[in-house]
Amino acid sequence: MADATASLRRKLWNPEARLAYVLIAPTAIFLVAFMFYPILYVFVMSFFRTNKLSDLVRFVGLANFIDRFHDQEFWWAALRSLIWTGSGVAVKFLVGMTIAVLLNVNYRGRKAARMAFIIPWASSVPISALLWQWVYHPEFGLLNHTLKISGLWTNPPGWLGAGFSAFVACMWVDIWVGIPFFALVFLAGMQAIPHELYESAHMDGAGGIRSFFSITLAGLRELILISTLLSAIWTFNDFNVIFILTRAGPANSTNILITSVYMNAFVDLRFDWAAVQSVITFLILTVVSVVYARFYFRQENI
Amino acid sequence: MKKSVMFRLGMALLIIVALVGCAPKEKPKVTFFWALYDGLTEDFRASVEAAFNKESKDAQVQIVPVKWDDMQTKLTTAVAGGTPPDISVVGTRWILDFMSTNSVDEVTQYLSKATVDNINPAAMEAKVKGKLMGIPIAAGARILAINNDIAKDVPKTMEELEADAIKVNKPPKVYGLIMPGKSHTELTDFCYYFYAAGGNYFETKSDGSYGKCTVNSDAGVKALTFMQKLALKDKVVQAGFTSMIRMDSHPVFYAGKVGYVMIGAWVDSAMKQAGAKFPVTYANIPSFAGEKPAGLIITDSIAFFTKAKNLKAAGKFVDFFYQDAYKGKFDQLVGFPPVTLSAAKDPFWNSPLFQALNAAALTARPWPLVDNFDTLSNETWKACEKVFQGQASPKDALDAAAAAVDKARGM
Numbered sequence: 001m002a003d004a005t006a007s008l009r010r011k012l013w014n015p016e017a018r019l020a021y022v023l024i025a026p027t028a029i030f031l032v033a034f035m036f037y038p039i040l041y042v043f044v045m046s047f048f049r050t051n052k053l054s055d056l057v058r059f060v061g062l063a064n065f066i067d068r069f070h071d072q073e074f075w076w077a078a079l080r081s082l083i084w085t086g087s088g089v090a091v092k093f094l095v096g097m098t099i100a101v102l103l104n105v106n107y108r109g110r111k112a113a114r115m116a117f118i119i120p121w122a123s124s125v126p127i128s129a130l131l132w133q134w135v136y137h138p139e140f141g142l143l144n145h146t147l148k149i150s151g152l153w154t155n156p157p158g159w160l161g162a163g164f165s166a167f168v169a170c171m172w173v174d175i176w177v178g179i180p181f182f183a184l185v186f187l188a189g190m191q192a193i194p195h196e197l198y199e200s201a202h203m204d205g206a207g208g209i210r211s212f213f214s215i216t217l218a219g220l221r222e223l224i225l226i227s228t229l230l231s232a233i234w235t236f237n238d239f240n241v242i243f244i245l246t247r248a249g250p251a252n253s254t255n256i257l258i259t260s261v262y263m264n265a266f267v268d269l270r271f272d273w274a275a276v277q278s279v280i281t282f283l284i285l286t287v288v289s290v291v292y293a294r295f296y297f298r299q300e301n302i
Numbered sequence: 303m304k305k306s307v308m309f310r311l312g313m314a315l316l317i318i319v320a321l322v323g324c325a326p327k328e329k330p331k332v333t334f335f336w337a338l339y340d341g342l343t344e345d346f347r348a349s350v351e352a353a354f355n356k357e358s359k360d361a362q363v364q365i366v367p368v369k370w371d372d373m374q375t376k377l378t379t380a381v382a383g384g385t386p387p388d389i390s391v392v393g394t395r396w397i398l399d400f401m402s403t404n405s406v407d408e409v410t411q412y413l414s415k416a417t418v419d420n421i422n423p424a425a426m427e428a429k430v431k432g433k434l435m436g437i438p439i440a441a442g443a444r445i446l447a448i449n450n451d452i453a454k455d456v457p458k459t460m461e462e463l464e465a466d467a468i469k470v471n472k473p474p475k476v477y478g479l480i481m482p483g484k485s486h487t488e489l490t491d492f493c494y495y496f497y498a499a500g501g502n503y504f505e506t507k508s509d510g511s512y513g514k515c516t517v518n519s520d521a522g523v524k525a526l527t528f529m530q531k532l533a534l535k536d537k538v539v540q541a542g543f544t545s546m547i548r549m550d551s552h553p554v555f556y557a558g559k560v561g562y563v564m565i566g567a568w569v570d571s572a573m574k575q576a577g578a579k580f581p582v583t584y585a586n587i588p589s590f591a592g593e594k595p596a597g598l599i600i601t602d603s604i605a606f607f608t609k610a611k612n613l614k615a616a617g618k619f620v621d622f623f624y625q626d627a628y629k630g631k632f633d634q635l636v637g638f639p640p641v642t643l644s645a646a647k648d649p650f651w652n653s654p655l656f657q658a659l660n661a662a663a664l665t666a667r668p669w670p671l672v673d674n675f676d677t678l679s680n681e682t683w684k685a686c687e688k689v690f691q692g693q694a695s696p697k698d699a700l701d702a703a704a705a706a707v708d709k710a711r712g713m
Contacts, residue, residue, distance in 0.1 A: 158542015
């Protein structure tokens with residue numbers, strides 16, 4: 001027993017380990033101060049009534065959670081979050097894959113095409129959203145101007161002014177920003193697949209579609225898993241696009257869980273409700289990540 | 303080797319300590335959240351900051367520009383985080399909420415008597431129970447601006463305004479009237495119609511305090527029904543109005559495409575900045591037939607934040623800024639009639655615009671100075687949005703808004 005303790009001590013407290021602790025310490029302190037403490041504080045806040053300055057006023061147990069679960073707008077926001085994330089990731093995946101396939105083919109100007117597809121991803125999301133806000137402007141925007149002068153639509157609507165069109169318009173911007181990520185990841189993955197596999201398949205009589213499903217998609221399986229997970233988390237948490245374009249309106253029609261957190265905290269000044277929704281969002285994303293991670297590592301072990 | 307390293311480290315430490323000790327003591331720096339009113343320029347902000355920093359021997363100021371629509375959020379975050387600015391422009395209607403959390407101080411303890419005595423007493427809306435909790439920075443009634451290239455008639459009633467707007471409305475080239483239909487910080491757009499219908503936001507108790515919310519009164523329903531009619535039945539408002547806040551929609555007027563707009567004193571300078579050249583007539587915002595004239599007057603104030611560090615220096619800065627050379631210029635850029643008695647003597651304020659503003663101020667009413675004003679504003683906006691989206695009738699939407707306001711105020 002004494003030997004085991006001494007051995008453990010030697011492992012954990014030798015000169016090399018001490019140096020490691022010193023080197024890790026700044027990062028660890030940073031993480032505790034700026035990540036773990038705020039997360040813990042939000043959990044604590046969700047069980048308290050807060051005032052307009054977010055001070056904890058009194059312990060209310062689960063009352064804030066019950067309050068939120070009884071609010072219809074919470075469930076609408078949750079449903080919109082699911083539609084927003086599911087549709088957004090699906091479209092980004094499909095278009096990203098198509099672009100990657102096109103960029104993987106040898107043709108003149110391929111490099112220029114690759115550069116062009118990276119641009120939306122290279123610019124910051126808020127700047128892209130601001131640009132699109134102007135594109136969608138009903139009076140001075142590029143979209144309506146083009147529709148008018150081309151004669152396609154003499155009196156086009158305000159895209160961000162009605163519930164459904166605002167939701168679709170926001171989703172389009174999120175998709176536009178997110179497609180290059182999938183395209184680039186898939187392109188990198190495709191280039192790592194040995195060309196000989198395609199040649200062999202061709203010699204065995206496999207057509208393009210069969211090769212795509214049996215070689216390309218199979219070769220990209222792990223990349224697809226991880227990139228879809230990342231994109232789902234980013235899309236679920238995409239606050240910038242909606243906030244800049246619609247501020248979750250009109251009449252909450254573009255309000256998803258993450259914007260709802262902001263609206264509760266900084267518009268209604270209900271920091272306790274915002275904390276509850278942050279906790280719920282955190283738990284949803286944690287569960288999704290854990291399930292995905294388990295699936296991913298099980299695949300790897302095979 | 304080890305000794306040498308230790309010696310070098312020791313020497314380095316000594317040098318650092320010596321340098322820190324010898325460094326000149328920094329002057330206290332006043333942080334001022336400066337609202338980006340329409341008409342204000344970055345050059346002017348920088349010139350005020352530079353002038354004070356050059357003249358002041360014992361304090362410096364950092365003037366932080368903040369978009370008006372972001373001001374309340376930025377301020378709340380800063381105060382909640384324990385790092386409020388020393389002073390900030392605030393909507394006077396926010397002050398009771400800041401007082402409820404002991405976040406703001408009485409301003410007279412930091413300002414010179416000369417500055418306070420130079421303020422027009424009528425503008426001191428932030429006087430709460432005899433204490434001045436904010437020094438007014440801007441006060442102005444709202445008016446009706448008419449693009450005379452499109453419309454000539456000056457409506458006497460809301461009903462006439464509707465008829466005139468219908469007459470000039472030829473979308474998509476020309477619209478009758480500007481109406482922001484997207485929720486934003488200010489509640490003004492509903493209020494124009496609400497006050498015109500004789501509405502009051504709250505019952506007034508016998509002791510003068512506010513009782514239950516009455517935004518859902520007959521006047522409220524009449525106002526919102528009228529707005530709904532203008533926008534959805536008459537279709538005289540600018541295209542895509544439900545996606546536009548004030549900042550998005552007023553430029554359509556400046557572009558010469560709209561007959562009428564209810565607007566504030568900045569209209570003249572904002573039009574000049576937008577290069578607008580059409581002739582404009584200014585008039586009172588009309589009331590509904592049979593109602594007394596009642597426009598809206600809004601004041602903003604500068605508040606001193608209790609937990610800030612340099613409040614005395616902040617007082618000196620405000621004394622400096624409220625000299626005519628700076629505050630007078632500020633008023634002219636923003637277009638609000640001056641709140642200082644001395645600046646009001648400038649002949650600049652004899653223009654037709656300011657005559658209209660002064661006339662409107664005679665019958666205008668301010669916001670109710672009430673706790674939870676932000677809830678009143680947000681819930682009323684939600685009601686308007688629901689009606690514009692066809693999700694609720696004006697009566698149902700305003701009933702829900704009144705109930706939410708009463709709940710927030712514990713009634």
